[in-house]
Amino acid sequence: MNFFLLLLGIWLLPKADALKCNECIPAQAGGTCTNKQVECSSNQQCASLREIYYEGGAERSNVLSKRCVPTAECGESSFNYANFKISFVIECCNTDLCNTKDASAPSKSIPNKMKCYGCVGLPCNRTLNCESNQDRCITSTVTDQGGTKVARGCATKNICPSPTFPTFLQGNKVVGKVDSCCEGDFCNGATTATASLLAVPLISLVLFY
Structure with missing residues (x-):
């Protein structure tokens, strides 16, 4: 009898721990x-999530949503390819239906000491100064007017997923693919583009208008 109660308790435990949350995911940008x-x-x-897309330093879109996310994804993250940048703010809470408010604006970006190659298309010899908590150089394949181009830039660690890509990068219309993430200045040069293959999807809200 006690063994049966123990098994029942183990089966019910995940259900007892699961939160009820608000979900609100726009069907399209804006x-x-x-x-x-x-x-x-x-x-x-x-x-609560906020996703902001910038082009040439100007804000082009600002998307708000609400959903369930793994605890490890909470916080701020970003990536940028030369003139293109997307910032994510993911504010988490752990009581039922607590995600009622919109996520805050991202923190002010401050250049850090890391440098990567930054471009969309080839040749790629432009120096990109990484910002705030961006600590990885990335190489990706992105869609541009029906074709594909190589993109290189800076990213935060959680943009480079392992073993699966983050939930907040799902459900977007324009999809690229992360080919590599690496640590160290200019490690995303042409000679290292095949290192650290991840072969997983990476979103870009609207990389090209």
């Missing part, structure tokens, strides 16, 4: 959505 209640997995928290 669109609106209506909150619905969902039950998260036991390793997830409720989150």
Whole structure:
């Protein structure tokens, strides 16, 4: 009898720990959505997200959403290829339906000491100063007017997923592919483009208007 109760308790535990959260994911960039209640997995928290796309230093879109995310994805992250940048703010909480407010604006970007090659297309010899907590150089394949181009730039560690890509990068219309992530100045040069292959999807909200 006690053994049966123990098994029952183990089976019920994940359900007891799961949070109920607001989910609101716009169907398109800049669109609106209506909150619905969902039950998260036991390793997830409720989150409010803000995703901002910049081109040439100017803000081009600002998308708000709400969903369940793994705890490891909470915080700020970003990546940029030369003139293109996307910043993510993921504010998490751990009580039922706590993600009612919109996520805050991202922190002010401050150049750090890391440098990567930054470009969309070849040749790629431009120096890109990484910002804030960006600590990886990346090489990706992105879509440009029906074709594909190599893109290189800076990113935060959690943009380079392992073993799977982050949930906040899912469900976007324009999709690229991360070919490599590496540490160290200019490690994403042409001679290192095949190092550290990840072969997983990377979003870009609207890389090219």
